Amino acid sequence: MKRLFLSILFVSLTMSIWSQVTIDQKIDTMQILIGEQTKLTLSVTLDEKHHKVSFPKFERSQYITPGVEVLECSNIDTLGVEDNLIKYSKSYTLTSFDEKLYCIPSQSIKVDGKSYQTKDLALKVMTMPVDTVHTEKFYGPKDVQDNPFSWGEWATVFGYSILFVLLLILLAYLINRLNTNKSVIKPIKFIKKVSAHQKAITEIEKLKEEKAAVSEDQKSYYTRLTMILRQYIAERFNFDAMEMTSSEIIERLRDENEGAIEEMVSLFRTADLVKFAKYSVLANENDQNLVNALSFINDTKKEEEKPVKLVVEENEVEKKVKSQRRTLKLAIVVLTAAALFALIVVIYKVYLIV
Structure with missing residues (x-):
């Protein structure tokens, strides 16, 4: 009696679980033209309990049956329905390029490891109907046309x-x-080059015009006079008289065999006494030294083309x-x-x- 009761309970539970799994298979259209597409949808309805559902897997361009090609597989879609049930579905896009009536075989859907088989379906692939009566309506292929200019x-x-x-x-x-x-x-400006003796004479003339300052500062006067003579000698005789002592300048002029050397000796000696020994010079001596300087310049000047x-x-x-x-x-x-x-x-x- 106890064994009979357990058997009846087991059968009841099995029938209860079986009644909770519903398998469905449908196709959008059972007739397509060559190259057209249609969708095959597999679905399973279960209660809300956690179940592991597995649909058939097809690779792209794989044949579900010879002549019918799978172009695309969608993801599993989940939808809640009434009475605490959940519906799982998956779609497969199919096409065919041969005119024929195909049988879509049943597919296996696994729920918690147990397989459930769907029903077989039919798919008819047709070609485009051709009017063989009105042949005048047939036209040859058109040539390639260019797009209109825009x-x-x-x-x-x-x-x-x-x-x-x-x-x-x-x-x-x-x-x-x-x-x-x-x-x-570019515009060109002509500038005359002033000779050495002209510059020296001009500077001595300026010094003569400043006689009033001579008696007050004889040292500056003789310093300027000897600087004018040194500059003239340097340009005229081409040696560095500016950096030489008075005796060195006189010695170099003697080597040049120039005249009026004695007057220059007296002038440089007087200038050295005034600058370094605070020697006082009379007015007539100042004039005589200017005359000697001009005489030396005039005697040694070199006339040349300007x-x-x-x-x-x-x-x-x-x-x-x-x-x-x-x-x-x-x-x-x-x-x-x-x-x-x-x-x-x-x-x-x-x-x-x-």
Whole structure:
């Protein structure tokens, strides 16, 4: 009796579980033309308890049956239904390229490791019907036709092309202007070169005009006088008299066999006494020393052709020309960049259209 009761309970539980699993299989359409697609949907309905559901797996381009190809498999979709049930479904996109009536075989769906089989389905693949009676309606294949020309597509290309050409013309003009203004005639100022004896005589004349300062500061007076003579001797005889002592200058002049040496000896001796020994000189001695200095310069001067020195000076016209050249160079750089940009836009637009 106890065994009979357990058997009845087991059968009841098994029938209860079986009644909670519902398998379904459907296809969107049972007739398609060659190359068309249809969807096969498998579904299983269970209670809300946790169950492991496994649907058939097909790779892309795998045949579900010979002649019927699987193009795509969707993910498992979960949907809650009434009476605390959950519906799991999965779709398969099918197609075929052979005219035939196919049998879609039953598929196995596993629930918690147990397999459930679906029913077989039919799929009819048909070709396009051809009218064999009205043959006059048949036309041969048409030639490849070009797309109609559209100004809207090419407007940007033509606009930037014209801009590119105009920029090239303007660039050529500016480069020509820059080359034309390359050689600029600069004004030349002629400056006469003053000889050594003329400069010395001029400085001595200035010193004579300052007689009032002689009696007050004889040291400065003789310092200036000897500096004028040293500068003249250095330029006239080509040795560094500015860095030599009075005795060295006299010795060097003796070697040059120049006249009026004795007057110069007296002048330099007097100058050294005034500068270093605070010697006081009479007015007539000052005049005599000036006369001796002028005599020495006149006796030793060298008459030569006065050379002319060319000095280039930049006037306002030259500055303006340089400013214009800088502006032209900057404009050329900017226009070159703009022309390159226009060319790039034209090439890119043509690439998109073609």
